[in-house]
Every structure is written in structure tokens, then in C-alpha cells.
Amino acid sequence: MAGLLAVLSALFLLWGLRAPYGFILELRGGKLAALICVGAATGAATVLFQTVAMNRLLTPGIVGFDALFVLMQTLLVAALGGVGLAQVPEALRFVLETGVLMAAAMALFGVLLRRDAADVTRMILTGVILGVLLRGLSEMVQRMLDPAEFSVVQQAVVASFNRVDGGQMAVAGAFLALAMGLALRMAPALDVAGLGRATARGLGLNHDRVVMRALVLIAAMVSVSTALVGPITFLGLLAASLARQICDTHRLAVLIPASALIGAVILVAGQAVFERLLGMQSALAVVVEFFGGLVFLALVLRKVRT
Template sequence: MDRALFWLAALALIVCATYLLWGLGGANWRFVLGLRSVKLAGLVVVGTAIAVATVLFQTVSGNRILTPSIMGFDALYVLMQTTLVASLGITAHAQLPSSLSFAVEVAVLVAAGLLLFGTLLRRGAQDMMRMILTGVIFGILFRSLSSFLARILDPNAYSVVQAESFASFSRIEAGLLPLGAGLCLAAAGTALALAPRLDVLALGRRTAVPLGLAYDRLSLGVLTLVAVLVAVSTALVGPVGFFGLIVAALAHSLTTSARHRALLPAAALVAIVLLVGGQTLFERVLGMGATLSIVVEFAGGLFFLWLLMRGRVK
């Protein structure tokens, strides 16, 4: 076992225990512990999903500064929320069963990903850049449609859309966690089982194909896992853009091995430490509940710019 994995796992346990037990006391400690446990489970699921999806996407694309959000998943989610509010109204939108909304959102996001990946990779994984550019174009289209629909909404409905357009780690619902955790566990477990093949896939098409790897089929399968993981995290908390970039970069820096059997767990553990630790800081120390996502996006954007500048220097 990589020493870095051991220390990351220990740190993750300490951070999770701190989040659960800090300030716990009084007559209602069981009720408070139950609420914290739900939020902690949600943070672990979302962090794992984002981390594994980002590492997988970077492996397939062969680029360490890309994240799955570039494919337009976040923009499609915002478009779905805007369309629902515009067509149903605020009251009907609020009365939608959360389990039904979650299932529909996951299904639509996964179907869109499979349609995009399956169509554009039909001629082989050499079309990877064309697929990424198409995802960027679709993201711009979805954002434009969302902006157009938002212009016809009244201020109250628009405020609902705005609230849904940003990630909120404090609105995770307990009823959605079993399905979300099951999908995340299945996708992450499959990725870990494919770790030896992913190591070969990361070498690139020219090297992997002569080694006997079914490159095109594996690429499509990995992108399917990415679509499932991104759909789960987005449907649970909303769009999260740059967090995966930070997590993947830290995982690469902290692990001594480039093998996915160590890289995938390391990324998941880093994500758990950052999310749970950040939520603990904002809730317990600073007394703020909904600021973490803004800080994550701001830090991720700066980190993305730093990576681009460093690439130019080299």
C-alpha cells in the first residue's frame, strides 16, 4: 500500500470524525448526529464521484487540465432546472418528488453523455478532440438557452433558478443518498477493477493498441462511467466545475505511483478531506453554511489559470 494512501485515509477519518463530533452534546445529540451523518455521507459520495470522474476523464483525454464539466453537463443541468421552473411554475416545481427529480436528472445527463460519446467516438478514439470541442459547443448552446428562458421568468422564479444553478453541499437529501451512493459505488468499483487497463490506456492510442488493448471500446466504457459519476454528483448538489481539477492534481502530486489502483483512491480521499474539512471550517468555525462551493469554484479557477500559465512557461 502506498504510504500516501495510508496518511490520506487517516486524515480523512480524522476530518470526518471532527465534523461529526465537534460540539456534539446536549439532550438532542442523537438528532444532531443523524443530521450530520446524512450530510457527511453526501459529502463523501459527491467528493468520490467528482474525483474519480475527473481522473478517468483526464486519462481518456490525455490532458491533465480538463474536467468533465467542459462537456456541458453542468450547463445541461441548469437548462433542465430553468425549463422546469418556466414550464411548471415555482409551486409545482417545489412540489415535485425529490426522488423522481433525481432519477430524471441522472437519466437525462447519462443519456446525453452516452449519445455524445457514442456518436462522436463511433469512428474511433482519434475523434477525442472533436468530441471535446463538440461538448464545449453544446455547453455554450445550453447556457444560451438557459439565459433566454431566464429572461421570461418573473423575479421570484428567476431566484429559484439561480439557487439551483450553484452547488450547495448543505441541501443533500437523505432519501436520495441510497441510490446516489449505489451508483457511485458501482461506477467507482468498476473503475478500480479496470485499473490495470487504465494504466495502459493512459499511455495513448499508439502505445496501447499494439499492447492488445481494445482502446476504442474501453474509452467508450470509461466515458460512460464518467457520465454516471458526473450525473450523480450534479443531481445531488448541483454543478461543480473546477473542484475535480484541484483534487486530481493533488492526487498526482501526493502519490508516488502513476498507477490508477493508487491514483483513484488517492483522488477520492483528497476530495473527502477537502470537502468535509472545508464544510467543517465554514459551519463550525466561521458560522457559514453555503459558502464552500463559491470558495471551491474560485480556488479552482485560479488553479486552472496557474496550470495554463505553467504550461506556457514550459
């Protein structure tokens, strides 16, 4: 997977390269870095979330990250207008969105799991209900916008790798690399936590502490990647499912990097095809969500049959 990612990255950078070489390579390099970071963070966060929840059908987006992001964009446009939003510095907007997403995630995790981490299912169901509520609020506010401002919202809520700032990418890349390293360091403990709370505690693991630390890492990776490019809900499910099929193991020390690499490969290959072959006639996020949704349905139906 690492070799395939390297080949795809070279093709993405050099395919159809023309003068001015430096300028084009700089643009493509920034976009490539965003594709790799977002794909890797989303894939790794999904494997962690599935381990904590003990369910392979779930993805972190199910607890409402995407709905909160859409509501934030809608409220910003409603308050500032399309022109006012364009005048907000990109760095300030990135920090604000990341901070709100992180604060919301930690409030959800901290309040519902305040005593212990035994009731992860209740946390997930609460996140689903909150996501429905936030989507309803977003739609209500969007109905009050004029058509021009509504088009700004529609453009802002679709994941795009064409508006990533270099400074944001450097900060996000360093942050995500740190989170990935911490996740790999926690992999052995999470292998035990994935056996269930009672079994893990019987083996001497502080299950609640490990789960809370994992949820903090999940919130950090999903918040940064969502604030950077926008929500891609089913990318992580697609990457995690492929990683489990290819690796055929339950060890997170293997599944975390495998899922991260597969997520990056999907985004880099998909963006290359859309830009070089299809002339940007659609959005990569739309296709990823479509195939991810099909994988989700396949997993559900297979589980029902078994």
C-alpha cells in the same frame, strides 16, 4: 488521506454537538455521506477523464454537464413555477435529472465516437460548444422569469449539501461505490490506454472499448453527483492535481483512490469550516470553484512556460 478523512469526519459529526443528539447526528451523517460521495466521485471521474483525453488540464464538467443541469433547473421553474417545482417529489426529480444527464452524455459520446475512440479531442470541443449553447439558452429563459422564480433558479443551480434526501443518498452511494469499484478494476487497462491509441493497440489492448467503458463510468459518476447536489466544476481538477503532486506516480490504481480521498477531504473540511466557523456566510461550492480556477490557471501558465 484515509486517516485524515476519518479525523475530519469525526470532527464534522461531533464538533459542537448538543441535544437532541440522535436528530443532529442523523442530519450531519446524511450531509457527511453526501460530501464524501460527491468528492470521491468527482475526483475519480476527473482522473479517468484526464487519462482518456491525455490532458491534465481537463475536467468532465468542460463537456457541458453543469450547463445542462442549469438549463434543466431553469426549464423546470419556467414550466412548473417555484411552487410547482417544490411539490415535485425529490426522488422523482433526482431520477429525472440523473437520467437526462446520463442520456445526454451517452448521446455525446456515442454519436461522436461511434466508429472508434480515436477522436476524443473532437468530442471535447463539441461538448464545450454545446455547453456555451446551453448556457445561452438558460440565460434567455431566465430573462423571461419573474424575480421570484429567478431566485428559485439561482438557489437550485448552486451546489448545496443541505437538501440531500436520505433515500437519494442511499441509492447514489451504492451506485457510485459500484462505479468506483469498476474504475479500479479497469485501472491497469487505462494505464496502457493512457499511452496513446497507437501504442495501446500495439501492446494488444482494445483501446476503443476501454475508452468507451471509461467514458460510461465518467458519465455515471458525474451525472449522479451533479443530480444529487448540483455542479462543482473545478473540484475534480483540484483533487486530481493534488493527487498527482502528492503521489508522484502515473498508476491509476493509486491516483484514482488518492484523488477520490482528496476530493472528499476538501469537501468535508470546507463544509466544516463554513458551518462551524464562518456561520454559513457563503457557499462552499463558490470557494471550491475559485481555488479550482486558480489551479487551472496555474497549470495552464506552467504548461505555456515549459
